[in-house]
Amino acid sequence: DTEVTQTPKHLVMGMTNKKSLKCEQHMGHRAMYWYKQKAKKPPELMFVYSYEKLSINESVPSRFSPECPNSSLLNLHLHALQPEDSALYLCASRERAGLRYTFGSGTRLTVV
C-alpha cells in the first residue's frame, strides 16, 4: 500500500458544528503532515507529527485540533470554524527528512 487515504473527500459544515478529518497511511512512515490550501494558492503547512508527537504547529488557530492516535492515523478535529476556513485540507506522510512526501487527495471543506 503506497497511498495516503483521506476521508471524507467533501465536507460541508456549519459554524457551530464539530467534525473531524481523517488521514491514514500504511507505509510505515513516521512523519505526518496537515496542509491547508486555498483556491489558486500553494499549500500552507499547518501541523507536523513526528513519531506520533506534535513537533510543529504553524500558529494555527485552536479551532483546529490535530491528533495522532497511532503511527498510521492522523486526525484533524474541527470546531467553530469560520467561512474563511473553507479550503482543501491535505494530509501527507514521509519516511524521514529528505525523502519524498506522499500526499492524499485531500478533503474539500466548505464552512457555511
Added chain:
Amino acid sequence: DAKTTQPNSMESNEEEPVHLPCNHSTISGTDYIHWYRQLPSQGPEYVIHGLTSNVNNRMASLAIAEDRKSSTLILHRATLRDAAVYYCILSRNQFYFGTGTSLTVIP
C-alpha cells in the same frame, strides 16, 4: 526554510520538451531539491528529487546546476495530462511550498 523562485506560468506545445526553471540561491549543502506537480482538485504528486547530480526517472529529468543555486525540471514530451502547477521545493525538514509554475500544454 530556503526560498525558491519560479516563473508564474509557462506554455508548451504538445509533444515538445518543456524546461521548467527554479532558482534557489540560498540553498544549503543538505537541502534536497524536490519537484511536485498538482492537478486541479488533487493532492500534489511527486515528480522527482535530487541532491547534487542530475536525475532521471520515467516522468522527467532533473538538471541541477554545478553550484546548486538553480535547477531545471525537464519533461521530454509534454502531453495534455502534464498541464498542472509545478512546485520546486527545498527540503531539509518540512516542505514549504512556493507559488509554483502553472504549465499550460497547447494541443
